[in-house]
Amino acid sequence: xxxxxxxxxxxxxxxxxxxxxxxxxxxxxxxxxxxxxxxxxxxxxxxxxxxxxxxxxxxxxxxxxxxxxxxxxxxxxxxxxxxxxxxxxxxxxxxxxxxxxxxxxxxxxxxxxxxxxxxxxxxxxxxxxxxxxxxxxxxxxxxxxxxxxxxxxxxxxxxxxxxxxxxxxxxxxxxxxxxxxxxxxxxxxxxxxxxxxxxxxxxxxxxxxxxxxxxxxxxxxxxxxxxxxxxxxxxxxxxxxxxxxxxxxxxxxxxxxxxxxxxxxxxxxxxxxxxxxxxxxxxxxxxxxxxxxxxxxxxxxxxxxxxxxxxxxxxxxxxxxxxxxxxxxxxxxxxxxxxxxxxxxxxxxxxxxxxxxxxxxxxxxxxxxxxxxxxxxxxxxxxxxxxxxxxxxxxxxxxxxxxxxxxxxxxxxxxxxxxxxxxxxxxxx
Numbered sequence: 001x002x003x004x005x006x007x008x009x010x011x012x013x014x015x016x017x018x019x020x021x022x023x024x025x026x027x028x029x030x031x032x033x034x035x036x037x038x039x040x041x042x043x044x045x046x047x048x049x050x051x052x053x054x055x056x057x058x059x060x061x062x063x064x065x066x067x068x069x070x071x072x073x074x075x076x077x078x079x080x081x082x083x084x085x086x087x088x089x090x091x092x093x094x095x096x097x098x099x100x101x102x103x104x105x106x107x108x109x110x111x112x113x114x115x116x117x118x119x120x121x122x123x124x125x126x127x128x129x130x131x132x133x134x135x136x137x138x139x140x141x142x143x144x145x146x147x148x149x150x151x152x153x154x155x156x157x158x159x160x161x162x163x164x165x166x167x168x169x170x171x172x173x174x175x176x177x178x179x180x181x182x183x184x185x186x187x188x189x190x191x192x193x194x195x196x197x198x199x200x201x202x203x204x205x206x207x208x209x210x211x212x213x214x215x216x217x218x219x220x221x222x223x224x225x226x227x228x229x230x231x232x233x234x235x236x237x238x239x240x241x242x243x244x245x246x247x248x249x250x251x252x253x254x255x256x257x258x259x260x261x262x263x264x265x266x267x268x269x270x271x272x273x274x275x276x277x278x279x280x281x282x283x284x285x286x287x288x289x290x291x292x293x294x295x296x297x298x299x300x301x302x303x304x305x306x307x308x309x310x311x312x313x314x315x316x317x318x319x320x321x322x323x324x325x326x327x328x329x330x331x332x333x334x335x336x337x338x339x340x341x342x343x344x345x346x347x348x349x350x351x352x353x354x355x356x357x358x359x360x361x362x363x364x365x366x367x368x369x370x371x372x373x374x375x376x377x378x379x380x381x382x383x384x385x386x387x388x389x390x391x392x393x394x395x396x397x398x399x400x401x402x403x404x405x406x407x408x409x410x411x412x413x414x415x416x417x418x419x420x421x422x423x424x425x426x427x428x429x
Contacts, residue, residue: 001054003063003194004187005149006176007158007205010197011218013149013190014040014241019228020141022236028225029305029322031240031273038239039246041198044188050178055161057172064157067146067191142190160197176205180256199241200250207266208259212292213411215266216284217277219247224274237275244270269294273302277416277423278338279324282373284412286383290394290401293408295383298391300325300334312357321354327390332364334386336373364389376406 005013023038036042054060150157158174169175187195197205199222207215223244225237247267254260269288274280279302288294304326313319325334335355358365366386372378380397387394417424 001059001063001193002052003054003060003067004050004160004197005157005195006160006197007174007202009149009158010202011206013145013196014199014202014222015238016145016148017141017190018238018241020145021239022228023225023239025235025237028237028240028273028275029303031225036243039242040188041185044190046185046188046198047195048182048184048186050160050162050182050187053161054159055163055167055175057170060157060159060173063193064146064150067143067194146191146194178257180254180258180260182257183250183253185250186254198250200247201254203242203247203267204251204254204257204260204263206259207263210415211411212262212266213284213408214415215262216269216288217280217412217415219244219266219270220274220280220283221277223247223270223272224280226274226276240272243272244268271299271302273304275303275324276338277420278336278370278373279303281409281412281416282336282368283325285373285379285405285409286387288408290397291404293401293404293406295380295387295397295405296394297383297387298327300327300332300390302326304328306333306358306361306363308357309361312360315360316353316357318353318357321357323358330364330390331362332366332386332390333358334366334368337367337369376409380405 017040031038054063156169156171156174158176160176160178162177167175182201185198186201188198189195203215203219203222206218210218222241225240228236228238244267247270248264251260251264251267254263269284269292271283271287274283283302284294286295286297287299288296290296301323302325303322305320305322306326307320308316308318323333324336327333335351337351355365355367366382368379368382372382384394
């Protein structure tokens, strides 16, 4: 029997796996809008078919036990974690060795240039997961991610089945049936007999149960590289799980699924390469449509590197900087100055040199602080000022926009408080 993890259980798996399979911060900055060589379907066999799905509590427990997913995720042995390079903090070996996916030669070459190990030899075809061999090893990162995913929701795993046979949800499983067409790549085989809904399918599934602001926040997270452990200055960031165009393409092919209409609309507003939840919150407020409560600014590039001139390098000692939001053609940049990540004297000195370098090279630079972002009137005025410099002048916002805007903010913040509570225990971001 095969187990298919879905919804919030699949989301927790991908969060844990992306942290274990972290990528170096410099590699994240050098990414384009999307880097397919880093996504999980390059490491796990893909399928769009539900085949002999586990349904009863006993079948589900046996599948999880066979994959090493039962037990406390924090109790994994050092040997188990060391069995997978993804569980290491060494930047040069950050990809899980799961030899079951197609890695074209170009993707393999690009992955190597980013310090990411290739999963298989170039050109090895991936079999459909329904008939793929069960010889795939459950590596350390996968086992820990499975334990993390299945030890929440009071021990109940969300699973997809072909038929529940009249079974009710239990302490072991919350069962779902998918009523529409499933594109190829809907499921990824992560261990013998265990499949996980792809990040793209998870996005569609969650669209049926969360408000638009929360769905946008989830999209930014899936397409972004948040810090491992919440430390923005760390050397490693979470591996991106998908890209906006992949979310849109998947939703376009997934006809008849619950939530797919909301997913299609939200995917169009998601931007790649968000580096933190605060970058996500500012982005959603600034670049969502006015009709949905955003400010409708022209979308920029996030976390985009800028090579500096010789004059700027001489004055600051920097040869390159990375802008939080950048409009290259308009030579406009915006930086977010958070309370915690920019509080140390060393970070403040680096920020000052970075801003001096950008101004020397003729960039129009705006800095938005944490207090300004949380002051709705100030934030709106500041961002609309940026918008006038990067795109056509927009009509004045109507009075009806204010409640939509506040609702959007509340939905995004509520999502982040629920899923990243540790980031709000210290201080307000």
